[in-house]
Amino acid sequence: MNVLEKIVGSATSFSKSERKVADVILANPQITIHSSIAALAKMADVSEPTVNRFCRRLDTKGFPDFKLHLAQSLANGTPYVNRHVEEEDGPEAYTAKIFESTMAALDTARQHVDINTINRAVDVLTQAKKISFFGLGASASVAHDAQNKFFRFNVPVVCFDDIVMQRMSAINSSDGDVVVCISHTGRTKNLCDIAAIARENDATVIGITAYDSPLARECTLVLSLDVPEDTDMYMPMASRVAQLVLIDILATGFTLRRGSKFRENLKKVKDSLRGSRFEKKDFNN
Amino acid sequence: MNVLEKIVGSATSFSKSERKVADVILANPQITIHSSIAALAKMADVSEPTVNRFCRRLDTKGFPDFKLHLAQSLANGTPYVNRHVEEEDGPEAYTAKIFESTMAALDTARQHVDINTINRAVDVLTQAKKISFFGLGASASVAHDAQNKFFRFNVPVVCFDDIVMQRMSAINSSDGDVVVCISHTGRTKNLCDIAAIARENDATVIGITAYDSPLARECTLVLSLDVPEDTDMYMPMASRVAQLVLIDILATGFTLRRGSKFRENLKKVKDSLRGSRFEKKDFNN
DNA sequence: AGTTCTAATGTAATTAAATTACAACAAATC
DNA sequence: GATTTGTTGTAATTTAATTACATTAGAACT
Incomplete structure (x- = not known):
């Protein structure tokens, strides 16, 4: 205080x-x-x-x-206050407000997040035979992002933003598989079903969702962020940024757990892109 | 300072x-x-x-x-110097560091972003006949997220994370179409090509990318973020969060430009989800 | 209402901290 | 090698903060 x-x-x-x-x-x-x-x-x-x-x-x-x-x-x-966008705001005002409220959201997320659960989630992920990321709607892009991070670790990763595929994947899961369900509200019925199915098939289910939600109930491990969402705009904004940062944290925890030798692998993945890119020197002349 | x-x-x-x-x-x-x-x-x-x-x-x-x-x-x-994740960091340390460096990145992004360009981008987007979001790799999830936001506005929106589709879409674009190309480095050759093609077909090309990059050269309008990326982890983290916030800003600018009547539409989109969700009251008993 | 006790406040003395003035030294220039 | 310029330290001075103690105001009890 x-x-x-x-x-x-x-x-x-x-x-x-x-x-x-x-x-x-x-x-x-x-x-x-x-x-x-x-x-x-x-x-x-x-x-x-x-x-x-x-x-x-x-x-x-x-x-x-x-x-x-x-x-x-x-x-x-002063700096990180949750300021709501108003009807009469100009570009300057709403830009500042969105930046600031996003930062404020991350700040509260940081304070609320449970380190212990993060650590356990990292444990589970490092030992996973296969990792699946499931999200719908706005959370689908978070799931994609997660896939983009974790596939670099040379672990089998899948990502589905489609209930049918998610459902089939969940049914086929087994002991040692980890399913990560992403949903801000934790109230999307289909995703709850899928989490339940995955658990019935012995998969470990990690929920990135609201604490005390129907989805949370179905999960083995719940990573809750408690970000106050500005619903004025009817779009998930801050919550989704917080989810992404959480993914970054899990991915970082993963690499650290794997040790420094493993980190060289990551560099290789990055280096593999070289051919598809303009080198800096190419451009400067 | x-x-x-x-x-x-x-x-x-x-x-x-x-x-x-x-x-x-x-x-x-x-x-x-x-x-x-x-x-x-x-x-x-x-x-x-x-x-x-x-x-x-x-x-x-x-x-x-x-x-x-x-x-x-x-x-x-906010971080000063050396908030980078270290080999020996425990969960507590790396979690704090990632949150802090992300907030710091947003802070610098806020200071560097050009309000004027944002305003012009919003102008262009509100007048678009069709909006396309293109991204590859890590930026693909940003493009998806953008689509998820803009489709709510009842404007034709597409999103491709595949060069072939992007290319075809770019070739088919015409006057009044807006193409948003997302790339942190702005050095992905394929995306540069696609931006060029879109422009040749009279589309307005907005780049969410590094200022002074090959991609920036091909764009009508460049939204640059100048976020210092921590490359230790070989993964785009802070930069991508900043891109998402920028998308939030553009989307917000869009809704504000459209006026309050339009905002009721957004509520409708959100309400349409009701059937697929558990109501709060359903769960509390 | 008067007495006594306790808590609150102020005065003056003490101590601690920061700043200044100046001297000594080191490095660079002629 | 002498001179000048800039850097650093020592000692003195000044300023600020704290402590110890005295005084006063207010509450409780006779």
Whole structure:
């Protein structure tokens, strides 16, 4: 919890003089961080030790330390806020807002994601005989992306964005196979069925979906992101970015688990593209 | 520009002792902000005034002021330097690093993106008779995602991740058609060809690619993101997230341009999914 | 209402920290 | 090799923050 919030939060437990200090700080936080304890004391019309005591009450070591925390609060506060796009926004406004709310979403995702589950998912994936990525609608592109990452690892990977193929694939799965079901809401009936079928056939099912959703119930392992989606636009935006980052994390975990020798393989995959590309030097003349 | 970046940036202009100070600070920024000038001087094995001069060189009022700036830099959570995944990172470390470097990438993308071009791209897209999204490899999933967004707008949209189809589609394009080519490097030969073909057939070609790349040359409009990609993992990660956000921005711009009546259409598309989903109430009992 | 106790606040002294002025030194130039 | 310029450190000074203690205000109890 940042200091500014803490000041507001513990407002009731302040004494009269501490109140005065709090008010001055909240009114001019930016000035506060560049003031000495004497200047602030004068502004709040209290003595210097009162300011010092105020700082200590907020679990800081003293005034300088308090300023440090305050500075951090101020820096943190502004950047990543979830701002909604409004009807009258111009290109500048909506561009900024979408970038910022996406970053905000990633920030909350980072805080909510369960490292332990990620680790277990990586475990499961590294030991998989075959990995299947299933997604529908907007999540289909996430599934494709996942396939694009994991096929580089020289593991059998498939990706289906079609219920019929998914269903057939699920029925054919067996012990040692891993099925990754991707769905933001976790309420798509067909995908729930498919997860159930895969599990009945002894596959390990990893869900990249909402915690406490019907799909989550069907999964062996649930990777939940808890990203607040801006539904004003009726399109999945931030949630899908978070899903992709999660895929990146799983893929990274995978490569790290495999060790450095394996990483050379990845380079080979990348190098294989050379022929199909313009080299930088070709272009610079 | 934040202090950490500034330290890295002005690395060359430092003297020998200042270098020592910079190294110590970059290595333990968190410790630095809680140290006195004496402690830091000792760590860097220099005198106190040297540290002070170092602070002043970075346009701060002195050491305490420098610590304030440093605290703010750190607070942003965003990466400074060396947020790359290391061999020995555990799940906690690599998860944090990937989230942070992705957010950092979005932040730089936001700063570099040209609003004017975005606006023109939205113009072009709203007036398109048909929109085609082309991508190969990792960019294919971005193209799919774009299709998933734009088809909701009731405009003819196609998406191909296959050079043959792309080529045929490009040849058949005509005045009023918009082709969006997606490629991080902008050096994929086949895609450059396809962009050229589309333009020869009077289509407007929008490139989501690197500025100053062969592909960029072939495009009518270039949306450049300038995201520094961490190539350690040999996989496109941050760049692709930035591309997706850009797609979100274009889609949002599109809906805003079309006005509020149009937005009701979007809701209808979303509502159409209802039958295929578990309702929240169904699940809660 | 008066007394006593406790908590809150301020004053003054102390300590710690940062900055300045200046001297010594190293490296570069003539 | 001398001189100049720039860099670094030592010691003195100044400034800021903290502590110890005294005072006051307010609450609780007689």
